[in-house]
Amino acid sequence: MSSVLRSGWGVLGLIAASAISMVTCDAKNTPAPAPAPAPAATGETSADEIVVGHYGSMTGSEATFGQSTDNGIRLAISEINAAGGVNGKQVRLITYDTKGDSGEAGKAVTRLITNDKVTAVLGEVASSLSLAGGAVCQQYGVPMISPSSTNPRVTQGKDFVFRVCFTDDFQAFGVAKFTKENLKLTKAAILYDQKQAYSKGLRDDFKKAFTTMGGTIVIDQAYSGGDTDYSAQLNAIKAKGPEIVFVPGYYTDGANIAIQARKAGLTVPLIGGDGWDSEQLGKIAGDAIVGCYFSNHSAPDQPSMQTFIGKYKAEHSNQIPDALAGLGYDAANLLFDAMKRAKSLSGKDLRDSIAATQGFKGVTGTISMDKNRNAKKALVIVQLKKDAAGVVTPAFVVGVEPSEK
């Protein structure tokens, strides 16, 4: 009998232990020293400030995504605070790291909403993380704006989740249209990352759009993100003689593919999506990537970007902002604009106000929310060129308006 008793006690003991450790954690966290200089930082929204949360991959393999976005958001916040805040209230930002893991994203957003009582949430870049965070925001009725998640699923069926970027189907359409009408090429090959939803989605949509326009896909090859050898796929592609290769993927893979493609004697241009947007692309690939194209949210040499680039450079030791920084800046400013127009800062009022946004002038373009809470805005096609200093930088080629689709 004693062993039976013991087993029962064991179970109870374990549950008690977990409860106790939880409570101690609770006790430790209640005075929540939020990482911000504000004195009234008790995790509660005080009367004279508005707390906004940001969750992003500040560490991990896509760390530049989260950091750039955070820089953009912080720039917008320091500007609005210098100008007197939103409706006379100062804005305070709380940023939590997701490590690029969706479970962490869910936890971070839950903490932002229930513990720090944020008014609105900004984030994430990666679509799978925005899906996790968006579900939490939807549950608690707190508006969320994703700066740069392009997967159509992110906002689907969630009336509190918005984005300030275009979706993948429009991006694929833009790339297909540019290839067919501007470059006048009809034979395309595809090399996509079968592990990434983003890459697979772009490939599917591009295939559809390009064949409808009368082009042909001569070969469709796959790789797995993080591969180091692409020679088999590239040789297969070369044998089919395409005029252009569409490589929807992230920048590290894109750069390595470019290097190996040139080695394999494949000299046709490559074209990518907004996942290529990082200064690392040019740094890794060097000359191999020069002359290639990719579609993006904005180009650094666009007129609307110039003042933003100036401000960003001043703040971040002459670094040139990528499109993600611009999108973070736009997401934050669009949120402030909606806050100014909203009847109150309650979740529902703020949501309706964001949904009513029309013709907002952001640095990455003019943004209007459609009925599915996606931004209707133009995309740009950029070409990688060497500037005077020998650095590979993207240069504006052509814009594609949403009305063209």
Place this chain on the structure above:
Amino acid sequence: MSSLRENAKKLTPGLGETLVRGVWPFAAILLAALLMQFGLKPALGDGGAFYTKLVLDCGIAITLAVSLTMVNGFTGQFSMGHAAFMAVGAYAAAGIMYYGSARVLGTENFADPGAHAGLISTMLSDRQGADGSGVPLVSGADLLFLGAVLVGGLAAAGCGYLVGLPSLRLRGDYLAIVTLGFGEIVRVLIQSQTTDSLYDVQEIKAKAWYELPKYLGGPVGFTGLPFYTSLFWVFLFCGLTVLVAYRLKESTFGRAFLSIREDEIAAEAMGVDTTRYKVRAFVISAFFAGVAGGLYAHTVGVQLNAGELGFVKSFDIIIMVVLGGLGSISGAAIAAVILTLLPEALRDVAQYRMVAYALALITIMILRPQGLLGVHEVWNREAWPWLRKKRK
């Protein structure tokens, strides 16, 4: 002879005692789970929703760690594919729950637990009728969820059997490689062979049931899953896992596991069918991993994605088991709680969070190389050597 029989009779418990013995731990677990759901959750209140989530995560982590203890701790086999069993359970449960509720409920809001779940599966207190009015304690959808989670566990157990059969004739490093390979196969199969989940209820109804496994989400992950996982379910299964592990450890059956860990050749010489016992350990362990996976998939703030249930997740669970002490149930559970809470407690140091986390791990392993509790349990005096010395 007759005295022997008499002795045996004396030792055999009566019907009443058997019932009490058999039922009481389960009753205790059920009570504890109900207390967690209806006592702890309101006590933490709405503002404590974040802490409620942490408690829930701890429960799932304990289930995972304790189930892995059965293989890595008791039997001494090094499995690196625990997250794969979790993935199998998660996807099986998610598929049944998502498409099952679409078929059974047949309404547009089939994936909204707010409209269908009973109080027992409710995590959010601001839902309609949360004061108890008009919401049943247990609804049909909750039973479907229970069934889905159990089927997920069985599916994982089936995989455990399949992997176990050929690979348990291998030892040490070779077994580790096979289980690692299994994990990668599961991940790649789910990512490459399935495609986006269906949203529209009419579309789901139009598909034959055998077509549905194709729509488990692919690389995007299974989106739109209803959130039925509550403190009640988590601590019900967590308690069951701990109970089974404890009963195993203290039974003849489990002693066979332990003997394999201590010395496989000696165990075989004593008549222990080592391969069979290893397969059994794998199957039981995989079952609970599958259950934990099913619970994990339906948690608020989790986006089920096979890419995140790869070997990195397996390592996370292995770390819990090793940190707690290989073979210690309570040790694994305590380590699971610590490792779940630590990253959250360290949030304030921002970028250095993971560095601090790793440092904490290294420090513990240097100070306690045998793990927090070694092979002992929290309630064993052997786990507290310094206390014992004082008593002398």
